[in-house]
Amino acid sequence: MYKNWLLTRRNALRLGLATLAGVGATIDVQSVDTNYQVQSFVKSKRTFNINSKKSLKERAANKGLIYGAAIRYDDLISHPEFAKVVAQQCGILVPEWELKWSCGNKLLRPNPHSFDFKPADWMAKFAKKNSMLFRGHTLVWHESLPDWFKNQVNSQNAESFLIDHIKTVMKHYAGKVHSWDVVNEAIGLWDKRSDGLRKTPWLEFLGGDYIDLAFRVAAEADSQALLVYNEFGLDYSTAEDEAKRNAVLKLLQHLKSKGTPINALGIQAHLSGDKNDFNPQKFREFLSNVASLGLKIMITEMDVTDKKLPKDLVVRDRIVAAAYEDYLSVALDEPAVIAVITWGLSDRYTWLSEFQPRSDRAAVRPLPIDAAFNPKLAWNAIARSFDNAPRR
Numbered sequence: 001m002y003k004n005w006l007l008t009r010r011n012a013l014r015l016g017l018a019t020l021a022g023v024g025a026t027i028d029v030q031s032v033d034t035n036y037q038v039q040s041f042v043k044s045k046r047t048f049n050i051n052s053k054k055s056l057k058e059r060a061a062n063k064g065l066i067y068g069a070a071i072r073y074d075d076l077i078s079h080p081e082f083a084k085v086v087a088q089q090c091g092i093l094v095p096e097w098e099l100k101w102s103c104g105n106k107l108l109r110p111n112p113h114s115f116d117f118k119p120a121d122w123m124a125k126f127a128k129k130n131s132m133l134f135r136g137h138t139l140v141w142h143e144s145l146p147d148w149f150k151n152q153v154n155s156q157n158a159e160s161f162l163i164d165h166i167k168t169v170m171k172h173y174a175g176k177v178h179s180w181d182v183v184n185e186a187i188g189l190w191d192k193r194s195d196g197l198r199k200t201p202w203l204e205f206l207g208g209d210y211i212d213l214a215f216r217v218a219a220e221a222d223s224q225a226l227l228v229y230n231e232f233g234l235d236y237s238t239a240e241d242e243a244k245r246n247a248v249l250k251l252l253q254h255l256k257s258k259g260t261p262i263n264a265l266g267i268q269a270h271l272s273g274d275k276n277d278f279n280p281q282k283f284r285e286f287l288s289n290v291a292s293l294g295l296k297i298m299i300t301e302m303d304v305t306d307k308k309l310p311k312d313l314v315v316r317d318r319i320v321a322a323a324y325e326d327y328l329s330v331a332l333d334e335p336a337v338i339a340v341i342t343w344g345l346s347d348r349y350t351w352l353s354e355f356q357p358r359s360d361r362a363a364v365r366p367l368p369i370d371a372a373f374n375p376k377l378a379w380n381a382i383a384r385s386f387d388n389a390p391r392r
């Protein structure tokens, strides 16, 4: 323990000295490529100081914003200490698995004829008991379809499956949900369609209008929830993200011109700590274009993968924290942004342990709270972003 502490302190010192010595200074962290050296150098100047321990939800609320996290039922019920931290920090709760058709060991749709609301109901109650808002994720997403879907759903009955699912689930929670991700990840430029839509069973069975249909049914089922289109890959200045932003704008413009009842864009914001190409100007412009369509914006699934970052905890946490602050300081400048949600709260429970593991097998650290439920620099970074945000 002491030795580890010494090691990490020493690396921190090296970083600090590098800062004083100028850009040319090398950072003596093994297996760090030039990219990280520059990043660490620049970011090591930051202090991430905060002036109180006020929770993230309070800091957000002070600015008219909402902060919360996506959490799994199993983790919430198995660790009361975790549940306490969730209740302390979050103003909104999102079931990570429990409101998808099927995800992990949870089946909202165990078969074509029934619904199992038990885990999500428990979470909705937990949210209410702790004065949190509750958020629905997600009604239409090709990736969460259960095994039976393939044999049961076809172009003849797809429309009634879609309508029935949206109506039943939304009515079950009507009046209790802040916002619903009605359609998730519908764009796939690799499919090379002129409308940019991804080839999914819904597209195949119903054509591109399935998106409009889903929103219309949703608006009827719950007139109070904000209706959101949620998408990933919108964050960086790469050609790929640039094309995705354009495709999303085109889709949103199309929906608005048809009178589709859509209220907001959800930007997932799964960031990579090793990427250096976040361009504030381009991102700002995108947010402002979305806002000018009369839509709100929610940051819906934020985390920062540390998969390719140096193992050293001081360096790693600093780069992750900087990625949070760089992104949020730009996002929160846009008045249409109303909420920030992280995809998980503690490093102990994150999808990235499975989806973006480190090659050195060290535990991943993409979230604001560490695996022992203590706040990290990323927590400070988010706190500072809220403190510095203009009031809504």
Ligand code: XIL
Pocket (backbone or CB within 6 Å): 096, 103, 104, 184, 232, 268, 301, 351
């Ligand atoms: C992920 C969950 O976090 C994983 O545990 C699950 O195995 C797959 O789904 N975009 C989304 C989320 O919209 O629903 C995904 O959640 C992460 C990417």
